[in-house]
Amino acid sequence: MSTRGVAPSRWSIVLASGATGTAICMSVLAGWQRGGRLPERLVWVAIGIVLVIAAHLLPALTRTAPRPVRWVAGCLWVACMAATCYGHATFFLLAQQHAGENRAASVTPMVATFSGPSGRSLAAIMTERAKVTGALAVANTRHCARDCSAVLIRRVSLAAQLDALNAQADEARRRQVTADRDAARRELLLGDPVSKRLAATLGTSVTRIDLLSGLAYAAILEGVACLLWTVTLQSRTTAVVTPAAINPVALSHVSVSPSHAPIAVPGTESVTSPVPRGSPDTEVMGLARDVAAGHVRATVADIRRHLGCSQARAAALRKRLGELSQPS
Known part of the structure; x- marks a missing residue:
C-alpha cells in the first residue's frame, strides 16, 4: 500500500x-x-x-x-x-x-524663484500697453507753438510707461513658460x-x-x-492506494459467498458495484476489487460515498484494506 x-x-x-x-x-x-x-x-x-x-x-x-x-x-x-x-x-x-x-x-515650482509680485496677467498688461502706445502716438503728432515743455513731458512719461509695460509683458511671458514647464513636470510625475x-x-x-x-x-x-x-485544507490522513499495490495473494485468503461474487462475461471487463453490507470480508474483497479496477480510491471520503456507509465504517474498511495489501 x-x-x-x-x-x-x-x-x-x-x-x-x-x-x-x-x-x-x-x-x-x-x-x-x-x-x-x-x-x-x-x-x-x-x-x-x-x-x-x-x-x-x-x-x-x-x-x-x-x-x-x-x-x-x-x-x-x-x-x-x-x-x-x-x-x-x-x-x-x-x-x-x-x-x-x-x-x-x-x-518645487520654478515660478516661485521669480522676484517681486506676480503682477497682472499678460492679457491685462497688453491691453494697457495698447492704450499707452496710442496715447504716445497722439502726443508725438501734437505740435506746439510757444511752450513745448508740457508736450515733451507728456511724451517722456508715456514712453517710460510703455517701457515699463514691455518689461512687465516680458516677465509675464517668462512666468507663463515656467508655469507650463512646472505643469509638464507634475504631469510627468503623476504617472507610474x-x-x-x-x-x-x-x-x-x-x-x-x-x-x-x-x-x-x-x-x-x-x-x-x-x-x-x-x-x-486537504486531509492530513488521506492515503492513496494504487491498484498495483494490492496483494493478490492476500485477496485469495478472503472468503466470499457465491451470491456476492462478481459475474465475469467473456470478452468484457468485470463491472463491480457497491457491495451490499454483509460480512466484513465480503465488503473488503468487493472494495479491493473496485480499487483494483480503478472505480474508487482507497480514501475514507471515497469509500464512504462508494458504499454509502458511515465515517467510522469507511475508516475501518480502509484499515482492513491496508492490512490485506501487506504481504503475508
Missing part, C-alpha cells in the same frame, strides 16, 4: 494566511474609498471581506462535494473572483494615483514610470496599462491564495 501524505506544512499555512490577509486589507481599503458615508463604507468593506474569503476557500471546501454542488460552487467562485479582482484593481489604481500626487507635490515607458513601447495609453497591470496583480494574488488554501 503506497501512501502519499498531504498534511500541510507550516509554510503553506503561513503563505495562505498571508495571501488572504493581504487580499482582505486591499479589499478593505478599496471599499473604504468607494463609500461616501460611514455606513456605506462599512457595507463595502464587509462585502469585500466576504468575497475574498469565499474566493479563496470555495475550491478547497467543495473539493469532495457532489458534482452538482461543485458546479454551483464553481460558478459562484468565478463571480467572487471577478468581483474581488475588480476591487483589487480599484485599490491598485488609487494607490498609483496617490503615489503620483505625492511625487508631483515634491516638485514603468507604465509610461511600457505604454510608449506598446503604443497604447498609460491608463490602459495601469488597469491591465492592476487586474494582473489581483488575479495572481487570488490564484496563489486559492492554490495555497486548497493544499492547506
Whole structure:
C-alpha cells in the first residue's frame, strides 16, 4: 500500500494566511474609498471581506462535494473572483494615483524663484500697453507753438510707461513658460514610470496599462491564495492506494459467498458495484476489487460515498484494506 501524505506544512499555512490577509486589507481599503458615508463604507468593506474569503476557500471546501454542488460552487467562485479582482484593481489604481500626487507635490515650482509680485496677467498688461502706445502716438503728432515743455513731458512719461509695460509683458511671458514647464513636470510625475515607458513601447495609453497591470496583480494574488488554501485544507490522513499495490495473494485468503461474487462475461471487463453490507470480508474483497479496477480510491471520503456507509465504517474498511495489501 503506497501512501502519499498531504498534511500541510507550516509554510503553506503561513503563505495562505498571508495571501488572504493581504487580499482582505486591499479589499478593505478599496471599499473604504468607494463609500461616501460611514455606513456605506462599512457595507463595502464587509462585502469585500466576504468575497475574498469565499474566493479563496470555495475550491478547497467543495473539493469532495457532489458534482452538482461543485458546479454551483464553481460558478459562484468565478463571480467572487471577478468581483474581488475588480476591487483589487480599484485599490491598485488609487494607490498609483496617490503615489503620483505625492511625487508631483515634491516638485518645487520654478515660478516661485521669480522676484517681486506676480503682477497682472499678460492679457491685462497688453491691453494697457495698447492704450499707452496710442496715447504716445497722439502726443508725438501734437505740435506746439510757444511752450513745448508740457508736450515733451507728456511724451517722456508715456514712453517710460510703455517701457515699463514691455518689461512687465516680458516677465509675464517668462512666468507663463515656467508655469507650463512646472505643469509638464507634475504631469510627468503623476504617472507610474514603468507604465509610461511600457505604454510608449506598446503604443497604447498609460491608463490602459495601469488597469491591465492592476487586474494582473489581483488575479495572481487570488490564484496563489486559492492554490495555497486548497493544499492547506486537504486531509492530513488521506492515503492513496494504487491498484498495483494490492496483494493478490492476500485477496485469495478472503472468503466470499457465491451470491456476492462478481459475474465475469467473456470478452468484457468485470463491472463491480457497491457491495451490499454483509460480512466484513465480503465488503473488503468487493472494495479491493473496485480499487483494483480503478472505480474508487482507497480514501475514507471515497469509500464512504462508494458504499454509502458511515465515517467510522469507511475508516475501518480502509484499515482492513491496508492490512490485506501487506504481504503475508
